[in-house]
Amino acid sequence: MAHTYLVFVWHMHQPFYKDLATGEYQLPWTRMHALKDYYGMAAILDEFPKIRQTFNLVPSMLVQIEEYAEGRAADPFLRLALKPAEELTGPETEFILKYFFQANPGRVIQRYPRYHELYEQWRAHHTDPAGLARRLGVAGLRDLQVLSQLAWFDEIFLETDPEVRALAAKGRNYTREDQLLIGRKEQQICGLVIPTYRRLAQAGRIELSVTPFYHPILPLLCDSNIASVSQPGAPLPRRFRYPQDARVQMESALDYAREKLGIRPAGMWPSEGSVSDEVLALAAELGVEWMATDNGVLGATLGRLAGVSETCRPYVWRQEGREMKMIFRDHFLSDLIGFVYSRMDASAAAHHFLDRIRENARIVHREGRDALIPVILDGENAWEYYERSGRPFLRTLYQLISQDPGISAVTVSEALRKLPAADIPRIHPGSWINANFEVWIGHEEDNTAWEYLLEARETYDRVTQGPEGASLTEAEKQLAYQELLIAEGSDWCWWYGPHHHTENRAEFDQLFRSHLAQCYRALGKTPPAALSRPIAHVAAEAFSQAPCGLIEPSVDGEVSSYFEWLGAGVYRPDHRQGAMHGRAALLRELRFGSDGVRLFVRADMEQSSPGAMAGLELRLTVRASNAETEFRFTLARDGAHLSSMSGRGTRHALPHVACAYSRIFECSVDLAGIDASASAPLQIQVSLWREGLPLEAAPPHGWLEFTPGEPAEWE
Known part of the structure; x- marks a missing residue:
């Protein structure tokens, strides 16, 4: 009977923050994830002796954990x-207030009532x-001080220590002694990380693989x-053509x-599943036996869509006497864990995932062969979006x-x-994102970073290989080269350009330029003036504006008139992504308001033609003073219909609801039917779903709030 081999590869990585x-660390994220994911994701396997997995570790991250x-x-x-x-001091207090709330509000901060209380005060002031x-x-x-650290501790310690x-x-009401205890525990947990991986690897419970030392995009180092x-x-x-640097990054x-x-x-x-023929050849020369990337790259290599049949098997690349075994991550399955299941019940998500695995395996089994199911994703950043760091989900999944x-x-x-x-x-040259390198090269900011890197790299060669090099010590040359290798890391360009957003964007920009500047200084050169100026431009954040007048639009799914939504509240999401890169955004803009009797909501979506979002479900959740009501609308080519309504409250009659969908989605709901009044605050949230799986919510955290009968400008 055909069998199914499920391969998990958890990629553990943080930039080099030092x-x-x-000698100072510019950001704390290596330490914070070491308290939770780097230890806990491996240690949880002690509970499940039948589960074997692969952990991919980035050496520059491990160096930091060691310190x-x-x-x-x-x-x-x-x-x-x-x-x-x-x-x-005053500046130190300001530093704490700036950085110590950088955690997921819904999953991390709200879990601790006092932390959430402090967060709400911070939001207000x-x-x-x-x-x-x-x-x-x-x-x-x-x-x-205490809760901002404790919130990152792994479930294992929260349950058993x-x-x-x-x-x-x-x-x-924590004390000085509590602070000192936190410090001791953090060092203790960091000290468990590397020994835990070593222990499990030696016992045959896990396989350890690596990424090039400072996480560079290897194909671009070989030839941009x-x-x-x-x-x-x-x-x-x-x-930029320095394949020798790519070799050093891999070999080290x-x-x-x-x-x-x-x-x-x-x-x-x-790094980032980025491959090319030149990269595979270099890795083969170094004795690497297998590499992994995304099935988008497989599809581009084969010249056709890489479906289940193509993805669920290993491959071997051969060129000029060299060979490399390859597996290609199932993009859809991996992204379910990375981006979807955090919004679902843990048990339901685990069962859904296993059903998808069995479904894919049956397709392969019918071809008369065993199935390989490759699930490869970030092993750290997803879990802060899950209940209790995703441990209920993982425990249920591993047990099943x-x-x-x-x-x-x-x-x-x-x-x-x-x-x-x-x-x-x-092999097609590309990464796990869209089978290309657009996140790291091609945009103005990215290209500027590459120009600065190339100039520093050329300066290094010119100085060390010329007469000036004779006056430099070996330590100075090594420091200059190490700074170059760090600057070659992918993380800097991850945050440049329009694709991603972080509250620490300025710090990443400064770190990249600082590494290049230190290269020049180590060589006895004055850094170029350009390195003193930010590369990253100021980016637009999510825009939210409360209604400023009563509205009475026609609910017809069309942009009938510019004026019918004039005075409505507006919410435009921030479509830049964070440390996890997901799919393209679907919601472009929300408008909302009231005529004092009805709630009106409009959703503008990123669609190529009217009705292109057919098959999706739009959910509108409305909170009034005594009730919360969820409306589920099914979008179809020929319009929309209310498929269900649920909630709690004191209402005695169902509200009248109207909806329409074509170029836009529009709906109206009687306020009285949802226990809402024109004079009391109302909260709304819109989300898009496909086949019972959540895709996107606006806003992603919290609610849009307004008072139906009191537009903002009337206050």
Whole structure:
């Protein structure tokens, strides 16, 4: 009987946050994820002996974890979290108020009532940090110092460590001793990360693979012009061609793993799944046996859509006597975990995922062969969007897999030994995102970064290979080259350009330019003046405006008149994405308002033609003072209809609802029928769903609030 081999590859990665000149860490995220995901994602496997997985580790991340574990990391975020609250200076307090609320509000902050209480005060008064500090007082600041750390602790410690459980249960009014305990626990947890991976690997429970040391886009290091193959016509910077750097990044990663993890990895997830023929050839020369990327790259390689049949098998690339075994991640399945299941009940999500695996496997089994199901994704950033860091979901999923005799969760190398590979003579140059490199090259900001990197790289060669190099020590040359290797990392250009957004955009920009500047200084050169100026431009954030007048639009699904929605509230989402890259946005704009009797909502979507969103479900949730009502509208080519309504409240009659869909979606709901009045605040949220799976919500967190009978300008 045909069997199913399920391969999980969890990619663990953070940028190199340390400034080598000052020795200080510029951002805290390596430490924060070490407290939770880097340890917990591996340790949870102790509960499930039948589950074997592959963890892909980035050496530059592990280097940072080592420093935290040994107490050597100079981290101002940690230092201020542990400093006595009564001794904080004004600038230090402002720093804490700026950075210590950078967590998911719904899943991380709201889990701790006191943290959420402080967050709400920050939302109301963050433009006046001095005034906010006075409001919070010493006790409030200390609670923030402790809770901003505790909120990142792994579920294992929250469930089983008596001291951590006591801290969480205390909830507020923390003491200096509590701060010191937090500091000890953080170092202890960081110290468990690398030994846990080593232990599980030596026991055969997991396979360890690596990414090139500082997480560069290897094909672009080898030849940046390769981007024109997958991005024809894109404007590109001057050609960057340093395959020797790509080799160093790979070789140093393999050497680090051998020294610190006690194994020489057989496989590699190249940064962002970025591959090219030249990259595979270099990796093969270094003894790498397998690499992985996305099935979008597979489709571009085969010249046809890579469906289930194509994706659920291994391949082997062969050129000029070299070979590389390849697996291609199932983009859809992987993204369900990364972007969809966090909005679902944990058990329902786990069952849905296993159903999709079985469905895909049946297609392959009918062809008379075993199925390989490759699920590859970020092992850290998704979990802060899940209930309790995703552990209920993972525990349910792992238990279901363990109980299914037709499915084996195995490592990549195990799967490659069990399944025959199909030949591919070439690989399409691209990444896991759209099978191209557009996130990292082609946009003005990205191209500027590449120009600066190339100029520094050329300066390094000119100085070290010329007469000036004789006056430099080997340590200075090595430092300059290390700074270049760090600057070659993909993370800087991830945040440049229009694709992604982070509250730390300015810090990433400064870090990239600082690494290049340090390269020049190590070479005895004055850094170019351009490195003192930001590369990143100011980007537009989500726009929200309350209604400023009563409205009475025609509910017909058409833009009948510019004036019919004049005075409505407007919400435009921020479509830039964060550390996790998902699919393209669907909702372009929401408009909302009232005539004092009815609620009106309009959704403008990113569609190529009227009715193009047919098949989706639009859900409108309305909160009034005593009730919450959800309306589900099915979108069709010929319009829309209300498919269901549910909620709680004191209403005695169903509200009258009208809806329409063509160029836009419009609906109206009687206020009285949902226990709402024109004089009381109303909250709304709109979300899009497909086949019971959530796609997008606006706003993504919280609600749009207004008073139907009191437009903003009348107040």
